[in-house]
Amino acid sequence: MQKALATIWVFGDQLNRKIGALATAKPETHRILIVESAGKIASRPWHIQRAHFLITSMRRFAIEMQQAGFEVDYRRATTMRAGVEAHIAEFAPTHIYVSEPNSYTARQLVAALGVQVVKSNQFLCHPEDFAAFVAGKKSLKLEDFYRWQRKRFGYLMDSKNGDEPVGGKFNFDDENREPPPKTGHDRWPTPKLHALDEVDQQVLADLPKNLWGKKPDGLWATTRKDALARLKYFVDEILPTFGEHEDAMLESNWHLAHSLLSPYLNNGLLLPKEVLDAAADAFAKGRVPINSAEGFIRQILGWREYIFNCYWRWMPEYAQLNKLNAHRPLAPLFTDPKKTKMKCVSTVLNGINDRAYSHHIERLMVLGNFALISGTDPQQFTNWMWNSYIDAHEWVMVPNVLGMSLYADGGQLATKPYASGGAYIDRMSNHCDGCAYDRKKRTGDDACPFTNLYWDFHMRHEKTFVKNPRIARQVRAAQKLSDIADVQKTAKQILERLDRGLV
Numbered sequence: 045m046q047k048a049l050a051t052i053w054v055f056g057d058q059l060n061r062k063i064g065a066l067a068t069a070k071p072e073t074h075r076i077l078i079v080e081s082a083g084k085i086a087s088r089p090w091h092i093q094r095a096h097f098l099i100t101s102m103r104r105f106a107i108e109m110q111q112a113g114f115e116v117d118y119r120r121a122t123t124m125r126a127g128v129e130a131h132i133a134e135f136a137p138t139h140i141y142v143s144e145p146n147s148y149t150a151r152q153l154v155a156a157l158g159v160q161v162v163k164s165n166q167f168l169c170h171p172e173d174f175a176a177f178v179a180g181k182k183s184l185k186l187e188d189f190y191r192w193q194r195k196r197f198g199y200l201m202d203s204k205n206g207d208e209p210v211g212g213k214f215n216f217d218d219e220n221r222e223p224p225p226k227t228g229h230d231r232w233p234t235p236k237l238h239a240l241d242e243v244d245q246q247v248l249a250d251l252p253k254n255l256w257g258k259k260p261d262g263l264w265a266t267t268r269k270d271a272l273a274r275l276k277y278f279v280d281e282i283l284p285t286f287g288e289h290e291d292a293m294l295e296s297n298w299h300l301a302h303s304l305l306s307p308y309l310n311n312g313l314l315l316p317k318e319v320l321d322a323a324a325d326a327f328a329k330g331r332v333p334i335n336s337a338e339g340f341i342r343q344i345l346g347w348r349e350y351i352f353n354c355y356w357r358w359m360p361e362y363a364q365l366n367k368l369n370a371h372r373p374l375a376p377l378f379t380d381p382k383k384t385k386m387k388c389v390s391t392v393l394n395g396i397n398d399r400a401y402s403h404h405i406e407r408l409m410v411l412g413n414f415a416l417i418s419g420t421d422p423q424q425f426t427n428w429m430w431n432s433y434i435d436a437h438e439w440v441m442v443p444n445v446l447g448m449s450l451y452a453d454g455g456q457l458a459t460k461p462y463a464s465g466g467a468y469i470d471r472m473s474n475h476c477d478g479c480a481y482d483r484k485k486r487t488g489d490d491a492c493p494f495t496n497l498y499w500d501f502h503m504r505h506e507k508t509f510v511k512n513p514r515i516a517r518q519v520r521a522a523q524k525l526s527d528i529a530d531v532q533k534t535a536k537q538i539l540e541r542l543d544r545g546l547v
């Protein structure tokens with residue numbers, strides 16, 4: 045007969061002893077349940093590194109909890125629900141507790157199963173705190189939220205005068221938008237790889253055979269211990285140079301000074317407070333300049349927490365929005381980078397194939413921008429991004445891709461669409477050198493698709509955007525182009541070729 049214990053059900057993105065229900069659990073009174081759902085794994089064409097990372101992290105977390113003295117029911121089941129029901133049938137737990145899940149679907153499942161939900165502390169700003177922040181405000185602004193977070197948690201605040209930011213301002217973005225340096229592209233150390241072991245190999249053997257992308261090579265950590273080592277390495281070796289070229293893109297260096305910590309924050313191996321504390325401590329000790337410390341802390345304390353809370357504020361309707369009526373099916377190039385000659389796009393896509401990763405500007409200003417100006421269906425593109433990235437989860441992909449990148453929410457998240465032509469990519473990268481297209485041309489056979497579609501996009505949506513003070517000027521500029529008829533003709537040809545995988 046099984047011992048009568050309460051169960052703590054842990055989802056695959058809550059892998060931390062300090063999160064919610066697990067924080068107060070004890071081996072004498074609690075058993076841990078982790079369900080690996082075959083249905084979930086088979087539900088989408090995941091990148092193999094993403095599937096491997098999430099499942100290996102779950103299996104290793106189960107081992108870690110066993111070593112901490114817990115009895116762990118690591119259950120491989122057809123669905124989450126089937127796994128929980130089988131657990132109940134076998135162990136008859138006195139209670140089942142779960143920390144608030146991070147996805148809308150998981151919360152529906154938890155509610156349907158009648159499980160007791162414990163408030164989560166996985167994010168520093170819980171939706172209840174966010175509701176207090178929002179109360180009485182006519183509009184939501186990330187910058188206001190970020191400053192509110194800085195003040196209430198005291199990160200980079202002047203200790204003598206707690207309301208004043210260190211360095212005299214909250215935002216050092218103007219120092220963090222430098223294009224790539226002309227030389228010294230190897231100045232940022234290459235991330236180290238670890239050897240795969242038998243747990244990795246078993247997960248790979250268990251995965252469905254239809255996944256895509258390069259097989260895991262040890263780039264991504266799958267234990268808390270290794271994730272903490274990655275955090276230390278980033279803070280000691282990389283963070284001092286994080287800020288300046290934060291938005292730059294290089295063909296020869298995919299990582300630059302990016303932290304590569306988002307996968308661990310998003311599956312629970314790391315917690316935001318310990319990441320922020322490490323960065324703030326390095327700044328306080330004089331090892332990191334203010335622009336790098338502020339730029340990094342903004343990403344975690346500001347943007348990441350804001351996106352999470354917008355998701356919870358606007359779901360479930362938000363995920364279905366398509367305010368620009370964009371209905372172009374996902375272009376063939378997204379599943380086969382050989383189907384494009386655009387060097388910027390193929391470089392980013394090849395990087396995703398190799399690592400299930402690209403940095404934030406490559407996501408927003410190359411892939412997202414291209415999906416936006418080509419009128420790609422927001423749900424199809426969001427799903428593709430979700431399938432492809434190592435750090436993707438619904439709460440981050442839906443607002444970031446559908447809202448921020450594709451403006452499918454009509455401006456709820458971003459006050460203007462992030463559309464740009466080839467000039468931005470040329471300034472912030474070295475991709476345009478040697479590309480089959482000419483980034484300065486908007487008409488003709490070698491017109492840069494970004495430059496052409498940028499103008500065409502503003503004309504396609506002129507009635508909507510001419511009323512938006514942040515981009516009305518660009519709409520009027522498009523209307524005044526002497527060759528706008530040719531631009532629109534070329535755009536039709538580009539979009540037709542795009543659908544056939546020939547751009």
Ligand code: SF4
Pocket residue numbers: 386387388389465466467469470475476477479480481482483492493494495
């Ligand atoms: Fe991309 Fe256009 Fe530059 Fe080619 S010319 S790399 S398509 S922005």
